[in-house]
Amino acid sequence: MTIQSNTRQTAAETALVEAYTTQLSDLPGDPDVLTLRDRLLDDLKTAGLPTRRIESWHYTDLKTLLKDIPAFDAKKGAKALSPFVGGATVLSVLQGKANETRQDAFTATRYSESLTDGSAAARLDAVAADDAIGRINAAFVRDGFTLEIPADAEIEAPIEIQSIHTGGQVHTRFPVTIGAGARVTIIERHIAGEGDAAFVSSISDVVIGAGADVTWIVLQQQGAADTFLGQIRVDLGADAKLKLFDVNAGGKLVRQELRIDASGEGAELTLRGVNLIGGEQHNDVTLVLGHNVPNTSSTDVFRYVLFDRGRGVFQGMIRVAPDAQKTDAKMACNTLLLSDDADFAAKPELEIFADDVVCGHGATVADIDDNHLYYLRARGIPENKARAMLVNAFVAEVVEELEDEPLVEALEEVISNWLEKHA
């Protein structure tokens, strides 16, 4: 982390250091892992939580926003939910602890085992100077799943990673390797059960092999008092296709980082985000997308809906490497700002070092279109109902691009339930 003045430790920083000391005795890890954990915590102690002076944290000053950290509580329990879509294979992580293993069409092992035997050490470290989430998660992570999808596997039923808690601290990690030519849908759900405030960090570290075809849904439904620090790292191989849908419909303080590299020629990314923000929520989605080789493409569309005193942040950085000719990258961020007290910040950035590329970005912030509203009302639909329909439509439009009916229906239900509570 870049150097900053050594200001006094905040309550949250003190709590983090104390939590580490308390938990140290039972954090899983071989000597390599434990040494790395110690170093990461030291980094955290020295640098503190990121502030607005760190560019990538400018709109989410974690040092100020993170007020306190609930204690880890091993006694807390959580119950698995029914699958998000019928027929999905559920892998549950209850209160941060992986609940089952599998070895059939694919392999799922407990991440804690790889911490204990030290094989996790190689990919445990933070990935960038500003990777505060990587640092926190690596210091505290206890469990999760290591998934391996064999090459050429055609997995029909979606795999659902279900992380559920009832408060306290949850730190999970999901290293996923998808073999060349495999086809799979993975749903990653982060849900708060009935319970107390939680501090959650989670990293999915996904390597997608050549020619694989992957749909990945992240659905974040944390509790109204929860902090969620999420990160999705993706390495996309040659001719691999990834549809990544990131839906945020919960949490008090949310930062979701998407660090994606298109590192094989012909790789194709379809990235869609839906962010529903109300009350006093702060919801930041930060994308860093690297087009690292020639002939890769990406389209990114993010939608934000803000009510009340909600605060939304979108940071989208597309980097095109010097020899990444014929890159085709489009990024759009559209926001419905439905309250005078809500606030939205967008920072799209392009860093292009190749000269034969098509790259573009656009951001809009608007209220509901009066013409649309009038048309619906002229058909007898009362104003409040017409507004709800239009807000729903604004995000449904993005969800429908999934072209998977059960998933679309399930996501639309999450969205309409959220809107009914907050609109």
Place this chain on the structure above:
Amino acid sequence: MLEIIDLHAKIADTDTEIIRGLNLTVKAGEVAAIMGPNGSGKSTLSYILSGREDYEVTSGDIRYNGESILELDASERAAKGIFLAFQYPVEIPGVATMQFLKVAMNEQRKARGEAELTTPEFIRTVKEGAAKLKIDPDMLKRPLNVGFSGGEKKRAEILQMALLEPKLCVLDETDSGLDIDALKIVSDGVNALRSPDRAFVVITHYQRLLEHIVPDTVHVLYKGQIIRTGGKELALELEANGYADVIGEAAE
């Protein structure tokens, strides 16, 4: 059924008066054509009847079945049976056509204290209505008006009209953008809805539409007023001689 009495209206938040003392009476069962040159206030009249908030009535009254509707908003007017077929129906991405139709039909029924349609009833009603207007069922699976051709949009408007069963139908330049075949389908759809308890206000530039939807009365709108009223032969006269003569007579 409809009485417009010395109506004056302007664009809200401006001093631009568009309707300047308009009088018009349309009886139940009547088809009244409103014709007039560009900029005479025809579309504005249709918006004001439907309750669009971009316009402000400064004096006069609009009575529907004997009661003033000036205090009613657009959705309340629709629920009372006033329907505007738009000249340019808006595309609304993300709103499924079928969902929209169902919500609109049921909200109107609710407002009138009627029971909501069951899903099978609804689907059957829509399918029958769509078939009559030669609407491809696939079109109804798309988001509302999105990617519809000009003709498809107008047919979709008439389908909505048939499903909502309004009592006062205002058609704003429904013929614009239609080829001869589509014009016939749309006109047949309108004619099928003609009944003794339903009135139509048909706004158009051209006599062409009135060959298919034959009006009982023709009214010439100019500078926000009705300057001449006649039978269907007035439309033919306008087609032959243009508006200049009528405007000239009115000025004398």
